[in-house]
Amino acid sequence: MKRMAGLSRREFLTGSAAGLALAGCAPRRASGPVAGRERLVSILRQADYNQELYGALRRALAEHGLNVRGKRVLLKPNLVEFEPDSPINTHPLLVHAAVEAFRELGAEVRIGEGPGHRRNTLDMAEAAGYFSTIPQFEDIFTDLNLGQLAAVRLAHPHSRLQSIYLAQQAVSCDLLVSMPKMKTHHWVGATLSMKNLFGTVPGGVYGWPKNILHYAGIPECVADLYRALPRHFAIVDGIVGMEGNGPIQGTPKRAGVVVAGRDLAAVDASCCQIMSIDPRRIEYLKLAVGDVEALARSIHQIGEPVESVRTRFALMPEWDGIRLS
Amino acid sequence: MVSLLESQNPDGGWPYQRGGPSWTEPTAYALLALKTAGSADEAVGNGLRWVRAAQLPDGGWPVQPAVRQSAWVTSVAALLGPAALGGEAYRRGIHWIVGQSGEETNFLSRVRQFLTGNPPGEPGWPWMPGTTAWVTPTALSMLALHKAARYGGSAQILARLDMGASYLQAHACSDGGWNHGAGRVWDYDARSYPETTGVALLALTGRDSARIRKAYAWAQAQLPGCRASEAESWLRLGLLAHGQLPPNTAPPMRPPRTVQNAALALLASEAVAGRNALLE
Numbered sequence: 001m002k003r004m005a006g007l008s009r010r011e012f013l014t015g016s017a018a019g020l021a022l023a024g025c026a027p028r029r030a031s032g033p034v035a036g037r038e039r040l041v042s043i044l045r046q047a048d049y050n051q052e053l054y055g056a057l058r059r060a061l062a063e064h065g066l067n068v069r070g071k072r073v074l075l076k077p078n079l080v081e082f083e084p085d086s087p088i089n090t091h092p093l094l095v096h097a098a099v100e101a102f103r104e105l106g107a108e109v110r111i112g113e114g115p116g117h118r119r120n121t122l123d124m125a126e127a128a129g130y131f132s133t134i135p136q137f138e139d140i141f142t143d144l145n146l147g148q149l150a151a152v153r154l155a156h157p158h159s160r161l162q163s164i165y166l167a168q169q170a171v172s173c174d175l176l177v178s179m180p181k182m183k184t185h186h187w188v189g190a191t192l193s194m195k196n197l198f199g200t201v202p203g204g205v206y207g208w209p210k211n212i213l214h215y216a217g218i219p220e221c222v223a224d225l226y227r228a229l230p231r232h233f234a235i236v237d238g239i240v241g242m243e244g245n246g247p248i249q250g251t252p253k254r255a256g257v258v259v260a261g262r263d264l265a266a267v268d269a270s271c272c273q274i275m276s277i278d279p280r281r282i283e284y285l286k287l288a289v290g291d292v293e294a295l296a297r298s299i300h301q302i303g304e305p306v307e308s309v310r311t312r313f314a315l316m317p318e319w320d321g322i323r324l325s
Numbered sequence: 326m327v328s329l330l331e332s333q334n335p336d337g338g339w340p341y342q343r344g345g346p347s348w349t350e351p352t353a354y355a356l357l358a359l360k361t362a363g364s365a366d367e368a369v370g371n372g373l374r375w376v377r378a379a380q381l382p383d384g385g386w387p388v389q390p391a392v393r394q395s396a397w398v399t400s401v402a403a404l405l406g407p408a409a410l411g412g413e414a415y416r417r418g419i420h421w422i423v424g425q426s427g428e429e430t431n432f433l434s435r436v437r438q439f440l441t442g443n444p445p446g447e448p449g450w451p452w453m454p455g456t457t458a459w460v461t462p463t464a465l466s467m468l469a470l471h472k473a474a475r476y477g478g479s480a481q482i483l484a485r486l487d488m489g490a491s492y493l494q495a496h497a498c499s500d501g502g503w504n505h506g507a508g509r510v511w512d513y514d515a516r517s518y519p520e521t522t523g524v525a526l527l528a529l530t531g532r533d534s535a536r537i538r539k540a541y542a543w544a545q546a547q548l549p550g551c552r553a554s555e556a557e558s559w560l561r562l563g564l565l566a567h568g569q570l571p572p573n574t575a576p577p578m579r580p581p582r583t584v585q586n587a588a589l590a591l592l593a594s595e596a597v598a599g600r601n602a603l604l605e
Binding site for chain 2: 204
């Protein structure tokens with residue numbers, strides 16, 4: 001129960017009991033022993049960005065039994081570039097649906113992001129449609145590149161970093177919700193909820209790009225951040241993802257899914273399966289969980305079976321080796 | 326200017342976003358902008374005290390005082406000049422900048438590149454010591470050294486300026502401008518950004534080449550459709566430095582959303598009016 005550190009005993013026990021209770025009433029595809037909510041992964045079929053998202057996300061969060069009443073929840077979307085018509089950024093409607101869903105659960109919700117290449121975070125958010133979609137967006141948004149810092153010591157790091165500065169809000173929130181776009185990635189194969197944690201590393205300290213993460217090893221740093229930010233949840237925007245030369249210059253790929261769960265590694269492994277990528281060949285997953293096959297067996301998927309939503313994401317030739325056979 | 330004054334912190338520094346902690350970069354830009362616009366003696370005095378106190382024993386400046394490592398913002402602080410910083414503090418800051426270069430051009434990397442038949446390029450500057458050189462810190466370091474050269478810079482400073490110019494020209498994108506510093510990823514061409522193109526052009530002031538002339542056209546085409554204040558400011562400053570800012574250019578349209586963007590917008594306006602604090 002490696003990830004138990006992120007949950008209170010009460011939350012964990014409640015989650016386990018309710019997870020078992022759900023076993024008989026929801027379509028599910030379990031590839032191993034029934035797990036608690038810890039490794040519960042919801043796969044929602046969602047054809048487009050529309051009002052149905054709001055209800056679907058509410059129902060998904062209910063399935064995970066999150067107790068966030070009175071808690072500080074930080075939604076961390078993926079904002080990368082200015083192109084509003086490209087599937088490069090997390091869609092603002094999904095982020096707004098998450099704002100509404102978490103508020104209904106009684107959480108104090110903020111949104112934060114620290115892009116890796118462009119410094120104009122708020123301008124990018126405006127171009128991506130966040131201002132027009134999310135009421136009072138500016139009042140609840142924090143640029144994680146430029147705010148308060150927290151010095152974090154990394155316990156048993158995979159990278160050569162012994163400590164790192166992170167955005168204070170990402171460290172101090174009660175729940176960090178990683179909301180990436182489902183994309184292929186030219187350096188790590190696939191970028192999902194774990195890689196999205198790079199946006200909690202402040203560019204104000206490390207620059208644009210955050211080159212220290214490259215020097216210390218990208219997969220290694222992904223694994224270290226996964227461990228350093230344990231109170232997390234993932235909601236992956238796979239309605240329209242990106243294939244080919246992602247995460248910036250790829251092409252749109254409609255997968256028609258939203259994938260959610262408490263354990264980022266379990267969510268990312270499920271997303272890989274949906275993308276026809278072998279999660280065992282994703283280096284940061286291997287580093288983070290050790291035995292990815294055992295992880296995959298412990299995942300308890302609900303909603304759509306992976307097979308029914310599996311979509312072959314095109315890969316750059318350099319990444320042919322990660323294709324799910 | 327009013328918004329800049331209102332966002333100054335009680336400690337004398339400026340945050341990126343009003344109410345946040347003081348950082349070196351927005352503080353230095355705010356001071357440059359206020360000094361150039363010729364106002365607010367008390368605010369400038371308090372700000373300069375903050376900057377002087379933040380300098381580290383190795384001569385560089387940290388991104389903010391809590392981070393005890395000198396970094397790229399040393400170049401922005403050095404733009405304030407010896408009169409503002411004090412002659413000795415300024416000299417040590419310039420010395421720190423001259424001593425920095427990207428890790429890919431250190432001795433071991435050069436040997437490795439030589440042995441593998443990939444001759445290394447000229448060194449640029451990294452964001453943080455111990456990492457690779459990139460366009461923005463290289464351009465900002467060159468701006469600081471341009472000023473230092475005017476104050477009687479050494480041959481070493483002039484040599485680093487030439488190396489920086491070579492670095493920038495070698496790292497342009499095929500579309501004509503610059504992005505963060507990776508013109509190609511694998512075998513794919515990457516796209517330029519307006520803000521990095523602007524600051525690179527500004528750093529290349531006084532130089533001419535086919536590569537630089539190609540950048541004019543890209544920068545001019547971007548100016549009307551800019552979607553960020555920072556991009557508008559750097560493009561105007563960069564084009565102006567080469568006499569390439571079209572005379573009928575519309576005033577900036579985008580709202581500055583951070584303190585350093587407000588300061589850059591003021592610096593760009595002042596430069597259009599003939600007072601370029603980043604070059605003079």
